[in-house]
């Protein structure tokens with residue numbers, strides 16, 4: 001069974017599913033107020049890999065990840081553009097899913113939107129007010145962190161230290177009793193989008209949506225709550241505090257991934273060299289290069305992204321493609337059981353993806369050194385890369401080669417004859433087969449969709 005570090009206890013322990021054979025997972029999703037950044041690339045790819053690995057291991061995984069479609073930053077962007085919050089949210093949500101597809105990150109089983117859960121959130125806030133865990137402050141309703149014993153668990157720091165850190169932030173929010181208290185409901189300023197509530201028209205606080213949605217869609221005591229380390233405190237701790245105050249059993253386990261950092265080790269989310277955002281990166285690089293880069297770092301370590309390391313990761317992907325092509329004619333074979341066992345042993349040991357990737361490259365070397373073992377090792381490499389890592393190797397493209405090349409030739413002929421309808425219909429056919437079709441200087445260029 002897969003072991004992971006539990007942020008709440010600080011210990012590595014095997015997952016112990018609530019329901020046998022099933023694993024319920026919640027990952028905090030995007031606030032759709034702008035382009036996704038490199039940090040989003042890491043958090044989505046690493047936890048998508050966990051999901052794929054658990055599924056491959058035979059678990060029925062239910063993976064829920066929310067979309068925050070109402071929030072201060074969305075309101076600010078809509079005001080700046082003179083558009084509406086729903087327009088801004090829809091545009092950046094579309095960009096989010098498009099970028100995720102380029103990284104081969106699978107869509108969640110459920111994608112709850114904050115605006116669809118406002119009634120449930122109002123109910124929770126009203127419940128917390130009635131039990132004395134929340135109070136009406138200057139511009140909204142606040143949660144009283146002092147009312148929950150053990151507040152600060154996920155920060156793994158004592159509350160006194162946390163309080164000092166929170167003070168500066170708190171000065172901006174008058175009406176809070178303690179600097180650690182946080183907004184559950186924000187009263188709307190004139191012109192802001194608002195929903196009715198017993199405290200006046202307003203919008204829910206971000207910390208409230210995840211607790212309501214995760215419990216609604218996964219039930220009490222769900223298995224695993226995931227996110228970037230920057231969310232452990234205060235966001236996840238604030239989710240947990242509300243669940244505790246409401247008398248609910250919340251996530252049984254917490255796991256957090258490390259941050260993306262620059263050469264100096266400082267948290268970086270925006271630009272690397274001339275790459276300014278995640279959509280920009282997937283335009284310029286093979287999405288699989290970023291996947292490989294994420295796998296090369298242990299999920300809890302800081303991860304450095306530079307043009308050099310991206311190119312090295314691309315080199316690793318290219319070596320795997322070469323191996324897939326070299327071995328594509330070996331015929332079907334059962335995956336080498338020893339290699340699969342070594343791969344699983346690394347993955348199960350606190351999700352050691354760099355160790356598991358090393359097992360894959362060892363198998364590539366072994367297959368070349370011992371041709372008799374090559375078919376089984378090649379089958380194992382492919383299985384691990386595609387099923388567990390979500391890295392589709394390009395050996396398969398050549399298998400479809402003749403048919404594809406014939407379609408490409410027909411499309412070029414149609415274009416030369418200015419038969420645009422035929423050219424478009426062949427393009428659609430190639431796209432249906434999973435290819436991206438582009439017009440190059442020498443005719444049609446196809447590549448497998450990533």
Ligand SMILES: [Zn+2]
Pocket residue numbers: 027028029210235
């Ligand atoms: Zn969340």
